[in-house]
Amino acid sequence: MKNMMDKFFDHLRFVFLTSFVLCFSLFFLDYMAVLHGQSGITFLLISNQAHEPNHPVTSISNSDQTLNFPGKDTTSSDKSVSVSVSDSQTNTIIENENPIHIRKQHRDPCSGKYIYMYDLPSRFNVDLLKRCHTLLKWMDMCPYMINLGLGPKITLTERSKAKVLLLKNRWYATNQFSLEVIFHNKMKHYRCLTKNSSLASAVFVPYYAGLDVGQYLWDSTVSERDASPIELSKWLSRRPEWKRMWGRDHFLVGGRIGWDFRRRTEDDSDWGTKLMFLPQFSNMTFLPIESGSYSNDFPIPYPTYFHPLKDREVLKWQKRMRRVRRPYLLSFVGAPRPNSTQLIREELIKQCLSSSKTCKYLGCYDGDSNQCEDPMSIIKVFQSSHFCLQPPGDSFTRRSTFDSILAGCIPVFFHTESAYDQYLWHLPKDGSTYSVFIPEEEVIGKRVKISDILLRVSKGKMMAMREEVIKLIPRIIYGDPRSRFETVEDAFDITIKEILTRIGNLEGKKKRFLMPILE
Incomplete structure (x- = not known):
């Protein structure tokens, strides 16, 4: 009987001692958690994560949230802990009884753009x-x-x-x-x-x-x-x-x-x-x-002639180009190249002059009367035309291409190097969405009449192409250097x-x- 009582008291002492150790541990954890303003369970979760090699306390890659645990003295650096956690960790923590304050990291808007x-x-x-x-x-x-x-x-x-x-x-x-x-x-x-x-x-x-x-x-x-x-x-x-x-x-x-x-x-x-x-x-x-x-x-x-300062100025200009009246089917602004191997210009000028009711020609000649030195004269011609001819000149490309797009005029190209193989960042990959292409050898050989080809473009197709051209306007202009557009991307931004x-x-x-x- 005595042995049984001894065993009972021994077992009771063991239970009491174990309970005491467990209670002391929980009390210690709670005390530490109070210092950090958290529940014991939450602190234990974070403490365990801190000792796992895949969850470093100081930083966790690809994290976008930061948890701050202020101590009693928030001015002391050793009383504050900053832990970065992933989205999944954050969800686990905030489900506990005492929600913690989560502050989104301020992402650097220039990261990767400096x-x-x-x-x-x-x-x-x-x-x-x-x-x-x-x-x-x-x-x-x-x-x-x-x-x-x-x-x-x-x-x-x-x-x-x-x-x-x-x-x-x-x-x-x-x-x-x-x-x-x-x-x-x-x-x-x-x-x-x-x-x-x-x-x-x-x-x-x-x-x-x-x-x-x-x-x-x-x-x-x-x-x-x-x-x-x-x-x-x-x-x-x-x-x-x-x-x-x-x-x-x-x-x-x-x-x-x-x-x-x-x-x-x-x-x-x-x-x-x-x-x-x-x-x-x-x-x-x-x-x-x-x-x-x-x-x-x-x-x-x-660079073109238009350098807006505000987004609304770009949008206002696009709106004007949608409603402007265009009495001419096509136009050409340029000078002949009598000493050049580019014979296409001579033929384009001849065809345009022979169809003065449908084609507007603005000749660029040396001297004070050169209207091509006047931006308003150029833009006026392009605004009055549905299509603008853009043949090669001293080189394959022309500034005139971008002046015509600025005025909402559909460019007509005669060589792929004039645009399609050039401005891959700023113009659509599918050239047919915003322009017409006529092989220059067909024009030089006098096998086609430009006006006849353009007259075969349906009204619906022409309107769709013009809308695409007008959408391109922001992409081909350089805003005033002092400008910072908010919703519009100009040629500089895209570059x-x-x-x-x-x-x-x-x-x-x-x-x-x-x-x-x-x-």
């Missing part, structure tokens, strides 16, 4: 503007460099407004070779511009390559033309930003056609500069106004987005890059 812009020596950009009188042999570029590269503002009188539909205060006599200055000034106001190159996903080189070479294209030696590109290449090769990917994350704008920057020989009679054949530039993404058919050439639109995508893809494909062979 661009670093070099502060180049002034000889590569600013000093060129100081010599604006000599930038082109045939023209004084100084008037076109004002207003951040937009050129002189077009003043609209009541009489001029009656002739052509324009929005007041947003039109400039912009030169087609001003793109580098405009783009540079747009970049200065880019939302995600950074002075910390380690944050940058891309690096912009604000070299005015087109303005630089333009002053040496005639009557110069190759050493004169290549002096600045060679000097800049040496400057870049010393930069740590360039060495990071050997230029593959760099980009620059060329305000002329691509062939002006790819001279193959050292003969003074050969055209252009060898900028893009220099090793420091060979990996960069190049943005000319016309491609030279190279893998790193991505042409962007010529930057595509640049970041391209460089991101390059960085993802190759973890290591071979250094180009430097001369």
Whole structure:
């Protein structure tokens, strides 16, 4: 009997001791949880996760939420714990009896979009503007460099407004070779511009390559033309930003056609500069106004005359182009090329003049009476036409293409290099949705009449094409450099987005890059 009682008391002492240890443990956990403002169960859950290798306390990848556990003294760093958790962990925690405060992390809107812009020596950009009188042999570029590269503002009188539909205060006599200055000034106001190159996903080189070479294209030696590109290449090769990917994350704008920057020989009679054949530039993404058919050439639109400041101005202009009256079936703005192998212009002018009731021709000739120097005359012709002829000129592309799209006029192309193989970032892949294509050999051979082909386009098809053209207007204009559109993407915005995508893809494909062979 005594043995049974001894066993009973032994068992009772064991139960009492075990209960005491368990209660003390729970009391300790509750006490610690109170210090952190949580229930014991919740604290235990987080404590367990903290010791699991797949759930580090300090950070959890791909997390988008942060949990804060303030202590009694919130000013003391050792009384506060910050834990990042995944969505699934958060759902588990907040189901407990005491809900905790969840604060969404403030996502950086510029993450993956930061661009670093070099502060180049002034000889590569600013000093060129100081010599604006000599930038082109045939023209004084100084008037076109004002207003951040937009050129002189077009003043609209009541009489001029009656002739052509324009929005007041947003039109400039912009030169087609001003793109580098405009783009540079747009970049200065880019939302995600950074002075910390380690944050940058891309690096912009604000070299005015087109303005630089333009002053040496005639009557110069190759050493004169290549002096600045060679000097800049040496400057870049010393930069740590360039060495990071050997230029593959760099980009620059060329305000002329691509062939002006790819001279193959050292003969003074050969055209252009060898900028893009220099090793420091060979990996960069190049943005000319016309491609030279190279893998790193991505042409962007010529600058037009319209540079809006607000989203509503773009939308208002599109609305006007939808309702404007167009009395002519087609039009052509341009000059003949008597000394050129491009015979198509001669035939187009003949056909247009022979059908003056359906075709409007605006001739561009040298002299004070050249109406093609007047933006309002050009836009007026394009506004009055359903179709606008865009044959090749000195090169395959024309600034006129973008002026016609701006006016809601359907472009008619005669060579695939005039648009379809060029502006892949800004124009639809399916050219038939916004334009008409007629092979130039058919026109030169006088086997087709342009007006007959266009008359066969149904009214429904024509209206659909015009609507597509009008939708393209934001994509081919450069807003005022001081503007920051909220809902509209202009040519600059689209270019930057595509640049970041391209460089991101390059960085993802190759973890290591071979250094180009430097001369």
